Amino acid sequence: MKRLSVALLIVLTATDLPAEPPPPAPLNPYEVVWTTPSADHNGTMPLGNGEIALNAWIEPSGDLRFYIARTDSWDDVARLVKLGSIRIRVGPPAPAGDPAERTGTFRQTLTAKDATLRASFGQGKEKVDIRLWVDANRPVICVEVQTAQSSEASAIVELWRTEQTTLAKIECSDVLNGSKEKTVVEPDTVLTGLGDRVGWYHRNIKSVGPELCGKIQGMTGFNRPDPLLHRTFGCLVASSRPRRVDDRTLVSGAGTSHLFEIVAHTKHPAAAAQWQAEASELLEAARKVELSRRRSEHETWWGGFWERSHIHIRSGKPAADGEVRGEGAIPSNKLPVRIGMDSHGGSRFAGQFGRLGIYETALSDVQIKALSAAGPQAQAGELPGRLYSDVPKGPCVLDDLAGRTFDKGLTLEAWVKVGAKEGGRLVDKITVGGGDGFLLDFWPTNSLRLLVGRAGAFKKDVIKPDTWHHVAAAVSRGGGMTLYLDGKVLQAGPAHTSGEIEGGDDAAILTRAYALQRYVTACAGRGRYPIKFNGTLFTVPAEGGPGGPDYRRWGPGYWWQNTRLPYYGMCAAGDFDLIQPLFRMYAQDLFPQFQYRTRHYLGHGGIYIAECIYFWGDMFSETYGWQPFEQRSDKLQASGWHKWEWVSGLELAWLLLDYVEHTGDAEFFKQTALPVAMDVLRFFDEHYKTDARGKLYMHPSQALETWWDCVNPMPELAGLHAITARLLAMEASQVPSAQREFCTRLRAKLADLPTTKGPDGKVMLAPAEAFKQKRNVENPELYAVFPFRRFSFDKPHLDWALEALNRRLHRGWSGWRQDDIFNAYLGLADQARDYVVKRSRNKHSASRFPVFWGPNYDWTPDQTHGGVLCTAVQAMLMQTDGKTIHLLPAWPADWDADFKLHAPYRTVVEGQVRDGKLTELKVTPESRRADVKVHEK
Numbered sequence: 001m002k003r004l005s006v007a008l009l010i011v012l013t014a015t016d017l018p019a020e021p022p023p024p025a026p027l028n029p030y031e032v033v034w035t036t037p038s039a040d041h042n043g044t045m046p047l048g049n050g051e052i053a054l055n056a057w058i059e060p061s062g063d064l065r066f067y068i069a070r071t072d073s074w075d076d077v078a079r080l081v082k083l084g085s086i087r088i089r090v091g092p093p094a095p096a097g098d099p100a101e102r103t104g105t106f107r108q109t110l111t112a113k114d115a116t117l118r119a120s121f122g123q124g125k126e127k128v129d130i131r132l133w134v135d136a137n138r139p140v141i142c143v144e145v146q147t148a149q150s151s152e153a154s155a156i157v158e159l160w161r162t163e164q165t166t167l168a169k170i171e172c173s174d175v176l177n178g179s180k181e182k183t184v185v186e187p188d189t190v191l192t193g194l195g196d197r198v199g200w201y202h203r204n205i206k207s208v209g210p211e212l213c214g215k216i217q218g219m220t221g222f223n224r225p226d227p228l229l230h231r232t233f234g235c236l237v238a239s240s241r242p243r244r245v246d247d248r249t250l251v252s253g254a255g256t257s258h259l260f261e262i263v264a265h266t267k268h269p270a271a272a273a274q275w276q277a278e279a280s281e282l283l284e285a286a287r288k289v290e291l292s293r294r295r296s297e298h299e300t301w302w303g304g305f306w307e308r309s310h311i312h313i314r315s316g317k318p319a320a321d322g323e324v325r326g327e328g329a330i331p332s333n334k335l336p337v338r339i340g341m342d343s344h345g346g347s348r349f350a351g352q353f354g355r356l357g358i359y360e361t362a363l364s365d366v367q368i369k370a371l372s373a374a375g376p377q378a379q380a381g382e383l384p385g386r387l388y389s390d391v392p393k394g395p396c397v398l399d400d401l402a403g404r405t406f407d408k409g410l411t412l413e414a415w416v417k418v419g420a421k422e423g424g425r426l427v428d429k430i431t432v433g434g435g436d437g438f439l440l441d442f443w444p445t446n447s448l449r450l451l452v453g454r455a456g457a458f459k460k461d462v463i464k465p466d467t468w469h470h471v472a473a474a475v476s477r478g479g480g481m482t483l484y485l486d487g488k489v490l491q492a493g494p495a496h497t498s499g500e501i502e503g504g505d506d507a508a509i510l511t512r513a514y515a516l517q518r519y520v521t522a523c524a525g526r527g528r529y530p531i532k533f534n535g536t537l538f539t540v541p542a543e544g545g546p547g548g549p550d551y552r553r554w555g556p557g558y559w560w561q562n563t564r565l566p567y568y569g570m571c572a573a574g575d576f577d578l579i580q581p582l583f584r585m586y587a588q589d590l591f592p593q594f595q596y597r598t599r600h601y602l603g604h605g606g607i608y609i610a611e612c613i614y615f616w617g618d619m620f621s622e623t624y625g626w627q628p629f630e631q632r633s634d635k636l637q638a639s640g641w642h643k644w645e646w647v648s649g650l651e652l653a654w655l656l657l658d659y660v661e662h663t664g665d666a667e668f669f670k671q672t673a674l675p676v677a678m679d680v681l682r683f684f685d686e687h688y689k690t691d692a693r694g695k696l697y698m699h700p701s702q703a704l705e706t707w708w709d710c711v712n713p714m715p716e717l718a719g720l721h722a723i724t725a726r727l728l729a730m731e732a733s734q735v736p737s738a739q740r741e742f743c744t745r746l747r748a749k750l751a752d753l754p755t756t757k758g759p760d761g762k763v764m765l766a767p768a769e770a771f772k773q774k775r776n777v778e779n780p781e782l783y784a785v786f787p788f789r790r791f792s793f794d795k796p797h798l799d800w801a802l803e804a805l806n807r808r809l810h811r812g813w814s815g816w817r818q819d820d821i822f823n824a825y826l827g828l829a830d831q832a833r834d835y836v837v838k839r840s841r842n843k844h845s846a847s848r849f850p851v852f853w854g855p856n857y858d859w860t861p862d863q864t865h866g867g868v869l870c871t872a873v874q875a876m877l878m879q880t881d882g883k884t885i886h887l888l889p890a891w892p893a894d895w896d897a898d899f900k901l902h903a904p905y906r907t908v909v910e911g912q913v914r915d916g917k918l919t920e921l922k923v924t925p926e927s928r929r930a931d932v933k934v935h936e937k
Contacts, residue, residue: 027505029312029512030112030519032850035362035480036489037103037121041067041540041549043848045110045117046519046861049134050526050578052264053537054141055549056117056132061094062102063087064119064130065158067549068141069537071527071581072266073233074556076204077183078175078614080532081550082539083235083264084188084200087156088143090128090258102126104365104489112519114302125149134523135294136301139265140286142294145258153258155237157198157248160548161188167546173557173612175209177622183208185547188234191276196242198250199279201234203272213618218629222596227616230269236279237262238287261287305522308574309900311514311873313507316896316915330410330475331453333436336402337388338428340395346432347441349424353392354415354468358401358427361385362409362474365482365489372470372487376415385411401429406475410452412440413472413484420465421445440473448490450475450483457481457491506837507895513840514873516851517866518573521566525578529615530585533562534859538852542860553859557620560611560648561704562816562858565867567655568787571662572874574902579659585615586652587676593617594649598683601635606683607676609649611642641775644702644710647783649680650719654787657726661904669734677723678739684720685746695751703767703780710768712751715783720750722788729882753784755800764803765791777810779822786821792879793827793889793935801826813838815856816864820872824890825879829937832876832890839869880904885932887911887918893937903928 032045037058044055044067056066068083075081094102108119117132127148134141145153167183170176176183186206191199207229214220239260241253252258263283267275286294339356340349354376361384363371371380380389385408387401412427423442430437435453443449447460450473462485463469472484483490524537535552545551563582570579586609594607594617602608612623625638637643656673659665684696691697696712703713724747727735735743756766765781781804784790791801805822813820813835820835844852844860854862876890878901885903893916900910907928912920916937923929 027508027512029508029515030306032110032112032516034108034848035106035476036482037062037106037108038848041065042846044538044540045108045849046523046538046852047110047115047117047132047134048523048537049115049136049139050522050524051528052134052139052141053524054132054134055538055540058103058106058108058119058121058130060103062121062128063089063094064132064143066132066141067540068235068262068264069524069539070233070264070266071524071529071537072231072268073202074204074228074231074615075202076186076206076208076228076231078209078228079185079547079550079556080552081161081202081547083202083233085158085160085549086235086237086262087154087158088130088145088260089154089156090145090147091151091153102128112516113306114299115519115523122148133295133298135286136298138286138294139263139282140294141262141264142291143258143260143262145252145260147256147258150254150256152254153239153252153260154245155198155239155250155252155260155262157190157200157237159188159190159200161185161202161550163187169546171553171555172622173555173614173620175212175614175621177555177620178626179621189272190247191236192247194236194244194247196244196250197236197238198244198248199234199236199276201232201272201275203232203270203275204228204230209614210616210618213614213621213624216621216626216628217618217624218600218635219593219597219618221600222593224593224616225269227268230271231266232268232270232272232275233264233266234275234279235262235264236276236283238283259291305575309572309902310898311511311877311901312898313511314896315505315507316894330406330438331430331436332405333429333431334402335429335431335437336400337398337404338395338425339392339398340425342425342428342432342439343430344432347423347425347428348395349416349426349442350422351416351418351424351442353394354417355380355389355391356414356427357383357389357411358387358398359383359385359411359413360387360404360406360408361411362476362480362482363411363413363472365484368411368413368472368474368484369487371413371472372484376417376468385409406438410438410475411472413470415468415470417468418442418446418463418465422465423447426471438475440471448483448485450481452481457483459483459485459490462490506833506840510837510840510873513851513866514870517870518575520851520861520866521578521863522575525566525575525581527581528584530558530563530582531566531863532556533559533565533863535854536861536863538861539859553855556614558613558615560609560613560651562864564651564655565816565818565864565871567867569867569871569874571658572878572901572903573870574908576659576663579655583656583659583672587656587672590617591676591679595679602687604683604686605679606681606686607649607679608646608683608687609652610637611645611648640708641705642702644700644708645704646683646701647704647713647715647719649676649683650716650723651787653677653680653723654719654726657723662902662906664906666734674735674739677727678742681720681723681743681746684716685742685749690749693751694749696749701768703771704778704783705776706774706778706780707767707771708773708775710771712754712769713771714754714765714767714781715788717751717753718784718788718790720746721753721790724750753790754781758803758807762803763797763800764807765800766804779804779808779810779818782808782818782822785825786818789825789881792825792881794881794886798826814842814865815854815858815862816868818868820868821875824872824875827890827935829876829890829892832872833892833895836869836872836876839865839872874901877901878903878909883928883931885909885923885928887921887932887934888913888937889935891916891935891937 044057047054054066103121106121119130129146131144239252243251265279423445425441428439446463450457660669724743754766754769767780823832852861853865854860879886897913908924910922
């Protein structure tokens with residue numbers, strides 16, 4: 001018998017490998033799924049109950065970690081800080097050699113529908129399941145752990161304020177900005193001797209700010225309690241089968257089920273014993289209720305939240321002839337797949353090829369490990385998603401793969417031997433220098449690089465020259481990227497770390513952005529104080545930022561122009577509870593102080609609301625300046641950035657009237673909205689004189705932070721027109737005759753909204769009647785479009801607004817820029833779509849969570865960015881004017897939608913859009929259907 005001279009081929013059959021999981025469903029806007037753990041705090045998922053919030057992540061070791069925050073945890077230098085951090089460890093610490101071994105099989109899911117993080121990792125006896133949630137109805141964090149075999153679990157308290165510290169730098173709104181004094185942070189206190197619990201607290205033993213600001217700013221005559229002194233906040237931790245190891249470690253004894261419950265509490269003012277007693281009572285009260293009942297009530301609250309409203313968008317237009325359209329995270333193009341070279345035929349691979357495979361799905365770690373177990377010449381079996389598997393004879397082009405979109409994911413795997421100075425492309429489907437596809441190569445020499453769009457994974461100097469290696473790269477549909485070397489995970493993490501979410505269907509990305517932004521807002525928006533625009537409760541440590549996770553750029557203060565933006569879309573969403581913290585602080589708690597300051601500073605009635613204030617109402621130290629009130633002839637703030645900017649009060653009144661119009665809350669209107677609105681109007685009536693025309697002559701004044709020397713600035717004038725008109729349009733029984741007569745008189749004194757002419761002689765809206773000294777990059781002329789809605793797609797002189805929009809000096813789709821909303825209100829569907837899509841893709845470069853925007857002009861996650869997005873998308877679908885409901889005023893004809901939104905007069909509008917037409921409509925109450933106007937393209 002003749003000996004075979006051909007090498008035996010080893011065949012891996014499909015039965016040798018684990019079954020492929022079912023293909024992923026289309027992008028779920030209410031879920032975020034990760035199949036790898038997070039390297040650090042930049043890979044956190046947000047959780048919360050509106051007052052308590054967590055940044056949670058799971059390390060490669062399997063440890064669950066989370067920062068804890070509250071809306072009212074102000075320290076003694078007025079910073080909104082975290083309460084602390086907890087680590088949950090199941091079993092002993094991970095092995096030092098390979099800490100990621102236990103999370104080799106991993107799945108972590110955030111479900112916004114019930115505000116819960118679920119994680120599962122390990123296999124067989126090592127399997128661990130975790131469920132983490134913040135009770136929607138109680139100040140308690142629940143950590144549930146299930147294990148396949150009996151084991152212990154530990155809760156370990158991790159703090160960073162462990163000693164008195166002087167901050168190396170401070171931010172603009174920090175209390176001591178401009179002072180020679182240093183900002184000193186006091187340490188937390190760890191409780192001792194608690195028996196079967198552990199805990200800690202932070203108690204303000206001093207107060208830096210309120211008394212100091214009061215003296216400098218001349219507010220000592222206004223009686224108020226100190227808002228910082230003895231404010232106490234912290235946590236107590238309990239567990240099933242508790243065993244206290246030390247003051248920072250609580251163990252849940254051996255078993256297959258563990259429950260940790262953490263109460264996060266603030267009391268002001270409080271002695272330490274008072275805080276501890278109250279926190280214990282809250283924890284005990286919660287634990288007396290069966291966990292299943294608490295969980296059911298938690299799910300009921302979140303179910304009710306999501307039942308209020310929704311917007312779901314789909315691309316309805318079929319792809320054009322020859323167009324390649326993908327719906328996953330991988331950019332699509334019409335290029336063929338090239339092996340061993342780039343799209344220009346360069347960067348040629350000079351090493352040796354073994355088997356090379358291309359799959360249109362993300363293979364699992366186990367499947368890739370099995371593929372690597374066979375030699376370079378081994379054939380792969382019929383694995384799901386396989387498009388190509390062969391031993392290339394050299395660089396080649398796979399023309400038959402040109403139309404593939406890789407919607408369901410991607411796996412590239414190959415055996416290669418690379419020389420010491422060899423490199424080049426392995427697989428390429430991307431334009432040279434572009435971001436429209438993907439590539440896997442050995443750049444630079446002896447390194448491994450995966451690019452997906454403009455994002456990538458990279459590991460340097462891992463390829464040994466003249467040695468056979470199995471290399472692989474997997475990209476999930478959601479964008480997770482994993483590099484493998486010889487069957488082991490080399491690097492894993494999220495895709496799109498460039499700051500822009502590449503690829504995928506625009507409509508799906510935008511739907512997810514809208515839903516998840518509402519979720520983030522709800523997680524931190526039901527507390528005692530308004531949402532902090534610069535990071536909300538989800539800040540994490542940042543390079544160069546002192547204070548660890550307590551750091552936020554711009555500091556602790558509230559800028560009205562930033563703070564307002566998350567709130568404009570809340571009425572249309574039906575989130576009337578989430579808007580209360582804004583009203584409570586600005587329109588109720590601080591209203592008497594605003595009245596006092598206006599009279600004290602200016603000698604007349606009404607109120608003005610300074611652009612920059614602390615939560616207790618004083619202006620920033622940097623803004624007001626350090627010269628004492630008594631030594632000034634000009635009692636207003638020293639800073640020129642918003643010295644004569646008065647629009648804050650007008651916008652607050654506008655939001656209050658929006659709320660009343662939607663809810664019909666007559667008592668709120670009588671007790672809060674009307675008094676605030678009237679005092680805001682009274683300020684202008686008494687502060688400014690009339691000119692020869694008999695019109696208010698508003699000077700000195702300014703148009704936002706942009707034009708510092710103005711006469712009759714657009715934001716203020718548009719606001720005055722809008723609010724007086726709105727009050728006069730209300731029923732006579734709602735607005736008493738005296739207030740109605742005042743509005744009529746004031747309205748007669750208002751000048752027309754300012755206009756100017758462009759170079760071609762066309763009339764357009766102007767920032768002010770006269771304006772100079774430009775300092776910033778806002779477009780104040782367009783405040784007549786939003787927020788005050790004096791101009792829109794259906795109102796007279798639309799051309800004036802369009803001309804102003806087209807000639808605006810500053811443009812953009814990030815941060816507090818409102819171009820998206822301007823376009824929507826002016827009926828520009830294509831432009832509005834372009835802006836909201838770009839906004840929905842513009843996330844923070846380092847953050848893994850898809851709606852952690854920023855930092856943009858502010859900080860991460862940037863709530864001005866997400867707030868504008870929500871309001872703009874709503875305005876594309878629905879705009880209201882009095883009782884009229886406009887549907888599809890700026891809706892792209894090739895986008896389908898299902899929506900449920902709230903309109904004024906306690907109206908709910910539900911609809912379905914298909915092929916540019918409103919195919920279904922439900923209006924509750926039915927009597928309001930007659931007020932609906934549909935604007936189909």
